[in-house]
Amino acid sequence: MVFNEPSIKSFISFSENIFSEVKNKNYTELYLIDNSLKTHSNLPKEIISIIDSNEFISKYFDIKYLYRRNKAYATIVIYNKCYKHRLIELGSLVASKLDNGNWRLNSSLKSNEEFNFALGWGLNQYKFNLFNNFSHLNIKNKKNKRELVSTLSGVFYGKELINIPSSDMGPESLEKTFIDFAEYYGLISEITKGDNIKNNFPLIYAVGKASTQGPRLLEMNYNVDTNYPLITIVGKGVCFDTGGLNLKPSQYMRNMKKDMGGAASVLSLANIIIRNKLKIKLKVLIPAVDNDIGSKSMRPGDVYNSRAGLKVEIGNTDAEGRLILADTLTYADKFKPALLIDFATLTGAARVALGPDLPAYFTSSDKIANIINNICLKQEDPLWRLPLWNNYNKWLNSDVADTNNISKGSFAGSITAALFLKKFTNTKNWIHIDTYAWSDSSRPGHSIGGDILGVRSIYKFLKEFIKK
Numbered sequence: 001m002v003f004n005e006p007s008i009k010s011f012i013s014f015s016e017n018i019f020s021e022v023k024n025k026n027y028t029e030l031y032l033i034d035n036s037l038k039t040h041s042n043l044p045k046e047i048i049s050i051i052d053s054n055e056f057i058s059k060y061f062d063i064k065y066l067y068r069r070n071k072a073y074a075t076i077v078i079y080n081k082c083y084k085h086r087l088i089e090l091g092s093l094v095a096s097k098l099d100n101g102n103w104r105l106n107s108s109l110k111s112n113e114e115f116n117f118a119l120g121w122g123l124n125q126y127k128f129n130l131f132n133n134f135s136h137l138n139i140k141n142k143k144n145k146r147e148l149v150s151t152l153s154g155v156f157y158g159k160e161l162i163n164i165p166s167s168d169m170g171p172e173s174l175e176k177t178f179i180d181f182a183e184y185y186g187l188i189s190e191i192t193k194g195d196n197i198k199n200n201f202p203l204i205y206a207v208g209k210a211s212t213q214g215p216r217l218l219e220m221n222y223n224v225d226t227n228y229p230l231i232t233i234v235g236k237g238v239c240f241d242t243g244g245l246n247l248k249p250s251q252y253m254r255n256m257k258k259d260m261g262g263a264a265s266v267l268s269l270a271n272i273i274i275r276n277k278l279k280i281k282l283k284v285l286i287p288a289v290d291n292d293i294g295s296k297s298m299r300p301g302d303v304y305n306s307r308a309g310l311k312v313e314i315g316n317t318d319a320e321g322r323l324i325l326a327d328t329l330t331y332a333d334k335f336k337p338a339l340l341i342d343f344a345t346l347t348g349a350a351r352v353a354l355g356p357d358l359p360a361y362f363t364s365s366d367k368i369a370n371i372i373n374n375i376c377l378k379q380e381d382p383l384w385r386l387p388l389w390n391n392y393n394k395w396l397n398s399d400v401a402d403t404n405n406i407s408k409g410s411f412a413g414s415i416t417a418a419l420f421l422k423k424f425t426n427t428k429n430w431i432h433i434d435t436y437a438w439s440d441s442s443r444p445g446h447s448i449g450g451d452i453l454g455v456r457s458i459y460k461f462l463k464e465f466i467k468k
């Protein structure tokens with residue numbers, strides 16, 4: 001093994017270290033100044049004179065250093081109004097421009113704005129498999145610190161899970177990681193595998209049976225003994241997707257270690273929920289498989305039973321994510337959740353439609369969609385709704401089974417994937433999220449590689465949802 005299973009504990013202490021007190025209080029002041037403000041009365045004179053001198057020429061933001069005996073004792077960041085509602089992006093950009101060091105934030109930001117700036121700063125600190133290379137930021141608000149740690153540890157943990165290559169993050173390692181996570185929070189986990197998968201989750205079995213690491217369903221429950229509403233989150237855990245016998249071309253197979261990005265997203269979300277003690281019952285479900293090639297591989301034209309009883313024809317072995325999700329959603333229904341959410345790196349078609357930065361989401365509920373749409377742009381963590389367009393259901397028809405796993409044509413592939421999933425759940429409040437879980441290049445708040453998208457927004461949405 002090159003990479004051990006990541007432990008949530010190490011990401012919590014890493015996130016705490018970013019905002020911890022520094023010995024001897026040896027900080028450089030970081031003055032964060034909104035250029036659109038008319039007065040800057042509480043600032044030291046030398047800083048006001050710099051602002052008034054209009055030395056800041058950048059259209060967006062600029063950084064200046066103040067020196068005393070050849071040593072910078074203060075850093076001034078002045079930003080224009082375009083960043084007023086993009087403070088997460090600004091925090092990340094500023095952190096990326098400064099050397100590693102210890103900074104103390106000096107600003108007139110409100111508490112929630114300070115949170116956003118510090119969140120952006122924190123998001124910029126993640127580097128794969130590295131815990132000792134980061135910049136401290138000292139902020140005033142203790143509550144903000146706590147929530148920053150819960151959010152960042154979740155996001156970092158999820159990114160790390162995706163970034164670990166499938167040689168060290170197969171179904172067995174994902175299971176171990178899952179159990180370690182549950183134990184850290186004192187939760188009981190249940191693992192279904194072997195004959196229990198074969199007999200009760202026929203589609204999960206069909207997808208995973210060719211791998212040397214058998215298919216399994218991972219489950220954990222939080223707040224079991226409460227009367228809180230049950231919210232179930234499901235994450236696609238295809239640890240590596242070769243495409244199966246419908247083999248992927250090289251360029252599409254290259255990053256398929258990320259095909260468990262849905263699983264990483266739900267663990268990331270679970271971490272934020274649990275650390276913030278959200279008043280919900282939470283059930284986390286991850287079907288974990290490899291979509292491999294071997295004598296046991298499912299074949300195009302095969303027909304399998306599903307847990308729901310519908311017979312499914314395999315039109316294409318590369319449409320495997322929806323198969324393992326189908327059985328898992330049916331299982332989730334059994335417990336009558338108030339809300340059921342799945343995260344999955346499901347289709348390339350969602351990327352053709354919306355690109356890498358915008359996970360597509362589907363729901364039949366306009367009420368849910370209105371809340372999400374109101375939240376996600378403010379969170380700088382967008383999700384974009386696509387329709388469950390029933391007329392396309394007929395494209396999934398099969399001559400030999402109740403449904404095909406792929407559509408006859410090539411149009412609207414993310415919609416037909418969502419329609420396929422819908423056949424397997426009766427939960428009224430259901431949200432399906434089709435995410436990329438990856439950044440092809442780094443941009444503010446998003447390092448290159450594994451990425452956690454939409455999770456911060458869904459967490460905020462959950463807080464609203466349970467209020468209703």
Ligand SMILES: [Zn+2]
Nearest residue numbers: 241318319320
């Ligand atoms: Zn696939």
